[in-house]
Amino acid sequence: MYTDGLVERRGSDLDTDTARLLDVAERLARAGIAPAHDGLERYAQDVVREMAGPDQSDDATLLVVRCLHSETDGQEAEQIES
Numbered sequence: 001m002y003t004d005g006l007v008e009r010r011g012s013d014l015d016t017d018t019a020r021l022l023d024v025a026e027r028l029a030r031a032g033i034a035p036a037h038d039g040l041e042r043y044a045q046d047v048v049r050e051m052a053g054p055d056q057s058d059d060a061t062l063l064v065v066r067c068l069h070s071e072t073d074g075q076e077a078e079q080i081e082s
Contacts, residue, residue: 005058024050
């Protein structure tokens with residue numbers, strides 16, 4: 001989830017800027033996100049920093065979520081579905 005200030009700019013195409021956000025987020029994720037809590041926070045900050053330009057006038061916020069599960073979580077899900 002993100003605020004519109006992350007992708008909307010005057011004189012810019014929303015679809016192009018949204019595609020750019022996806023590219024930036026994917027590229028930085030492929031570079032690796034540290035497993036520690038601050039690694040996820042740092043990832044979000046890096047995405048926002050890269051998307052924000054010098055003429056940034058609106059808020060730019062990104063919410064990221066890391067889903068954690070153990071091997072037993074998957075086994076329980078299989079048993080419920082069976």
